[in-house]
Amino acid sequence: MLLPLVTHPAYSFPFPGRHRFPMEKFALLNRCLSEQGLLTPANTFRPGQASLAVLHTAHCPQYLTRFCNNKQTPQEVRRMGLPWSEPLRKRTLISPNGTLLAAHLALSHGIACHLAGGTHHAHYDFASGFCILNDLAVTAKTLLAQGKVKKVLIFxxxxxxGDGTAAILAQEPRAITCSIHCEKNFPARKAQSDLDVALAPNTSDAEYLQVVASTLSNLIHQQQPDLILYDAGVDIFSADPLGLLNVSETGIRERDRLVLELAKAHNTPVATVIGxxxxxDRKALAKRHALVVEQAHQLWCA
Ligand SMILES: [Zn+2]
Known part of the structure; x- marks a missing residue:
């Protein structure tokens, strides 16, 4: 089978090159996967803009209107961490639909990868830490409302x-939220996920992989989800400027493989987002984000 990949040219747009947020990584990831022959017109799916009905499942209508019309307060813009622009508005309204599309594709193919997404700090009515709309919460809420799944696990x-995801889904027992993160990192004030695993700074490959494997294995057995939304963030990398863990590139590859292997072994569809x-080094970063797609390809298509 062909591995379904979801992406959109609007994800990267001209952006201050020195900004902490690497807006060009999405286009670089596309290029990296094209060069490997993993991304071709035959397996590319392009999402449209999310409808307000979809976005309202997880977000406050007044907040959406404020963001779309560039009417956020200076304090809100600071917390968002990104300069408002028309291209930012456009990509922000498309990306949640990309994760939703990847989830639908995963439900029919077993696996699908969104080459963006994982904006897990976005809350019901405010943006935070480069995250404006919470694609994971929007997708979980929409699939549950559509009756496509009875239970979804956000891993x-x-x-x-994943504080925004945990907060938005706190009252939704059919969406299980699990966050494995470094205890010392942003956000300073953590929300409560259904399961939080807080790792000490400098945790390295062996311990990290053991925690990921046992946590996911237990969750799949206990919760029997119909779908897993997997946030494969690569800021666990030892040299990432915003992460405090000590995981190698080999460790990231191993993590992605073991997560996808566990899902596949249990016949649980899985949709990945890059986080x-x-x-x-933006090219090295794009290659790191490609790892999860490479592992998906090896497991489902090789
Ligand atoms: Zn992060």
Missing amino acids: DCDVHQ GGYDD
Whole structure:
């Protein structure tokens, strides 16, 4: 089979090159996967803009209107951490639909990868830490409302806690949130996921992989989810400027393989999102984000 990949040219747009947020990484990831022959017109899916009905499942209508019309307060813009622009508005409204599309594709193919997404710090009515709309919460809420799944597991391995996802889904027992993150990282005030695993700074490959494997294995057995949304953030990398863990590139590859292997072994569909990653070497960063797609390809298509 062909591995379904979801992406959109609007994800990267001209952006201050020295900004901490590497907006060009999405286009670089596309290029990296094209060069490997993993991304071709035959397996590329392009999402449209999310409808307000979809976004309202997880977000406050007034907040959406404020963001779309560039009417956020200076304090809100600071917390968002990104300069508002028309291209930012456009990509922000498309990306949640990309994760939703990847989830639908995963439900029919077993696996699908969104080459963006994982904006897990976005809350119901405010942006935070480069995250404006919470694609994971929007996708979980929408699939549950559509009756496509009875239970969904959000397995978040970004180095930062998925606080927005946990808060938005706190009252939704059919969406299980799990965050494995470094305890010392942003956000300073953590939300409460259904399961939080807080790792000490400098945790390295062996311990990290053991924790990821046992945590996911237990969750799959206990919860029997119909779908896993996997946030494969690569800011766990030892040299990531915004992460405090000590995981190698080999460790990231191993993590992605074991997560996908566990899902596949249990016949649980899995949709991946790329999550965080902030290396100043943007090409190396894009290659790191490609690892999860490479592992998916090897497991489902090789
Ligand atoms: Zn992160």
